[in-house]
Amino acid sequence: MLTVDYAARRSIVEPARLRRFFGARSIAVVGASPSSSWARNLLNSLELGGGVKDVRFVHPKYDEVFGKPTVPTLRDLTEPVDMAYIMVGSNRVDGILADAAAARIKNAVVLASGYGETGADGRDRQHRLARSAVEFDLTVMGPNTIGFINAVDGVAPWAVATETAPVAGPVGAVFESGSMARATYQFAQAHGVGSTLWASVGNSAVLTSLDVLDYLIEDDNTRAVALFLETVREPDRLFALGRKALEAGKPIVVYKAGRSEEGMRSAMAHTGAMATDDAVVDAAFRQAGMVRVESIEELVATAGVFGYSPRLPRGRRMGVVTSSGGGCNIIADLAAVNGLALPAWQQDTSARLAAHLPEFASVLNPLDTTGFGHARARPRPTKAEDDLMEIAVEDAGIDFMFSMMTPLPDERPADPAFIESRMGIIGEIVTAAPVPVFLSSNTCLDVSPYARSLLAQNDLFLLPGVDLAVTALGHVARWVEQRDALAAGTPDAADPPAAASAPAAGPAAGTWAEDEGRALLTAAGVPVVPARLVTSAAEAAAAAAEFGGPVAMKICSRAIAHKSDIGGVLLGVADADAAETAYGTILARVAREVPAADVRGVLVSPMREPGQELLVGVTVDATFGPVLAVGLGGVWVEVMKDTSLRVLPVDAREVRRMLAELKGAALLHGARGGRAADLDALSEAVVAISRAALSVGPGLDTLEVNPLRVNGDRVEALDVLVTTTAREDS
Template sequence: MTDTQALPAGITVERVRELFNPKSIALVGATDKSVWSLSLFKNLADFPGRVYLVNPRGVVVHGQQSYTSVAELPEVVDLAFVMVPTGAVLEVMEHIADAGIRSAVVLTSGFGEVGEVGAELEARLVRLAEERGITVLGPNGNGYVNVASGITPYGLLISGELKRGSIGVVLQSGALASAVIQLAQTRDAGLSLLVSMGNESMISMTDVMRYLVEDEATKVIMLFVESIRHPEDFLEVSRLALAAGKPIVALKVGRSEGGARVARAHTGSLVGDDAVIDAVFRQNAVIRVDSLEDLIVTAELLSHAAPLPGRRVGFVTPSGGACEVISDRAEDEGILIPDFAPETEARLAEVLPDFASVHNPIDVTGYILIDPMLTIKALDVVQDDPNIDEIVYIGDLPHDDPADFDAAVARYQLQSEAISRSKKPVIVVSNTITDITPVGRAVAAASEFPGVVGGIHHGITALGRAAEWSERYRAAQAGVSGGAAVTAEPPIVVDARPGESFAERKAAALLAEHGVPVVPNALVDSADAAAEAAERFGFPVVVKLAADEIEHKSDIGGVRLGLSDADAVRQAFDDVVAAGRAAGAAAPAALVQPQRSDGVELIVGAVRDPKWGLVLAVGLGGVWVEVLKDSTLHLLPVDREQIKAGLTSLRGAKLLEGARGTQASDLDAVADVVARIADVAVRLGDRLESLEVNPLLVRGSEVEALDALITWR
């Protein structure tokens, strides 16, 4: 995308760039009585451009002469930071527009987040900004910190220095933005840009993400998400980020009912179903984490080492206990710890003490206190091993003042040089996630020691996420689809009334017409016709009520199973038809089908999510769907490889593999049929509300839909 291509609401990447890179700033509403104003002024103390203060009384504020309005400023500033009372915001915005100012951050709250009246005021703010050509961040947001350029129009005081780095941060929370800043400082994680979005009245989270995809200073995009307001744009930007090799790491809150309620109250927006969000993230290579610590640690690791060449990791540690923790966590996160090649172990035995472990993970032992070069020697050997893709080096920076600072720097310099000359990527991970102290930062800076990822637990979690993202990135680079397959077949046109349901007979016929294997069936209107159909199919058979008015036939006694003779079939016909009449069916008939036994029952359903569109759910059918609630979700369209991966991720996947001597399922055949069902759902278009196949019976490579239901919007 070029700088002039339009984003939603007419915002371009160039306008976002102007917002984040002003050369002059006016603080509108500056006053000594406001903590926000004072914090903002202090944050801008080292701003390389000009800062003007605007106060309607024209008094001295924060020791600097103010102007009574933006009209009095000696120049047209690039950015206005607005912190006036809610009722004065629109008038101030008119003045800003009259003065020719093109960008504004609105700190003031009292807009869409407080209810209907505030939402109307926010709508007026947006209309004014759009009509007058102002780019607005907020309202109800703290602003941003452009670490890469040293520009800090941010409303909460930042204590201490922020390290310049390559992590771009977008947060839908003002207060947590400061917590992220503090955590980044304590872990010495380098940021490029941090933005507190506020209500996203004009500039959205996805607008900032799009800017970060193009920003040369940013390698990793980090998100704190309460609500995704523009789903289609989020999907597009996620794909752009993957193509650009920029991982997105997200902490999405609102998983619980209470969390969703709090997020709605905070942002004034709806929060999508969390299981669907999970599917969206997984399909679009967005790395999801569940804590602020993992958010920072994962982004930090990726900023040092992305993409990773593989999952096979060699570990170099000075602790047997650490080796045990590493082994457990690696198994949890899908990290492989392969055996070293025999020649590697032989070379390690030559340089390590006899009581050290030469196996992966390596324990050089506490003898490192006697010979500090042990881990370096081990690292030099392991880098040549053909069985590993990268190395995790367990180490940490000093916390307290060393007795000899220069000697400490020299020691870390040797480690740094060993890491630099390694033929394979080396990721330094500390034992625990603790603060990197000023002493540690000073030693790292003087020795050029690389960034240290915080703690084995969080570090291995981050390593697993990074390996998964790297696989998706390589697949994208190779042109392999990651789940956004679009059918080339034409739409399916169906004569259906709004709100109508197609029960099994019509639904099964539609599926069969478009390539979905469906169990044979016969529609009958008499007991004798039912018996004749049963004789043709061969016993045992199933008799089901055929009445489009009745969606769930089994609930009213409309299904009879295991019928093994003609008399039983006749009686079953009479019973299900009577049940249909009792339930209000106008002209009940029956379906006769051959009874299928054995195999594994799946449920496959496509349901329209109000935000994300059609979502495919695949899970174990029968009693398992209620007991285990075991399913995998995919945003449609999706390709068969993603479907197959979802099948293997089910908790009950061993049933498909042929548990306890049962026949193993052909997962390729299952994925093909599920993909065909998904394709039909997509081709049915916007009128489709839901399509359900339950059960889809799998017996080896034989896959059949036994029942189906389609509902229309």
């Protein structure tokens, strides 16, 4: 297959180049025929955008197109243009790119399909296009793209139907799907979410979604980014851009296609069943400081609230004032689902609110103001929820305020004094409030141009419907926590923890015997319960006597991954005599269940006192590489499926965060009379296990310690499973 120099490709899509690309003021449309709906849509979009005054046409067969004269080729232009929009079949694109280079054009959009999405021939064609772009120093979007809309500058080479001028705003968006770019753009425009840039990268032969993301992070007008991904091509760069965005204070909201069960992979160990493809993607986005959402509507709403909110909440405590009792119930349910708290109003707030409510009213959070709405006339043009919200925002026990507004008029009323004065007062309340205030409509209604102007004039943003609103606010609260945690420091992916080589390597492909796995852990500094590998009944008795108490005995063989399944484990063996008998029992069981197994011996180790058991495992994800899973181990691993994931490497601080995420985290803090775990010692042990996994190199398939037992400050690995696989790069 043809290859493209990575550094050379990056040089033509760096943010400085993209500023010129997205700011093109003159465009040559190549191959547009009078009957082409794509061409008509493109011209309409350019006209609505208003920022491109110089549009020329190139066609070898027509003297004019849409009433404008043409030239046969780009080489025949009298002077260069900023961009060529190429609307020819894939078999002609390479020649057009050569013409563009000869005409000193530096930017091109390629509409044509028939590339990487069509099979081996199409992939070769796409690689040739990429090589040509690098050779000609051309920044190319596509192929198989509909283009982009730069709403700030009014540059809109967008080849699908649109009916209104683009609404400028603080949200930048990049899509790996043209149809979803179009649909989501329409949804955003209808709900008053304005954009800096809305881009469809198509097949990303040259310009990728991460290139556009990099540009948007550096763009001064963009405050939040919406990202629609079909796949993650450059995971290391994704993390780097996540860090860059955090440092710039720009939230990235991601919709990643593909949560289906078909995307889940299985592995021999428990870890592989928990570290499914989609769960790893979730973990990776969290580590990158990005917010993952479940729908394109959530994508727009969440990016919108980030983009339009000058202040973000400092916590999850939400105050609610609304004019609907039913709405209060809905909001309370949604708050619980999204991890938002609804604390009772503080005493002074309750007293102030009660003074304005009828005697039958309940002063609750969420607060239903319906009774107040009929209780008295107001001396200013407001509604009940406005006046009571102004009181409630002063409550010291909330981190932010949320109000579900009554509908705004679609058109300017004959007497607009009330609504326009009211919106001005709400804007003043929101600006003066000591906590951020978020507003939503009742349902996901379109925002009319008049309503949008009312909001914009008063620096207000209306979230689209209560369901999306509360969901988005849950995402906001989680992102703030991620930002603060990641700001405290994370390991440098370019400088992973040192990984010692195992003194006794296991097989290049297959299951390691447990003594080989134990040697691997020990070399990496993992505390491991002592054990002796014995090859006779007498040696078993001597080992049991040496440990001086009940022992555990386990078969040791590369052929047996799950020893207990075939009766290869005996626990609580009382003394030397019992150990001598147990040795024969174990070998007899193995001979019966796995007669061809190559047995290395039996491991004898001391029994340990009860403690909390964890599973710590590492599997290799096809995209992100080694992934660490930490969860409740022992019998709980199958019952609770309580696991936290991270892409390696990690440090002890990150492991502490993983432990805190577990539903069973209270057990580590001494719940129900248990002994609290030394979380520092536990975290260091987990880091050492990840170090052991990394030491295996590219052949690693799975490394699992189950259980890792912790009792106070004693942390020990009691069992380890390692599997490797032959890889091309191993």
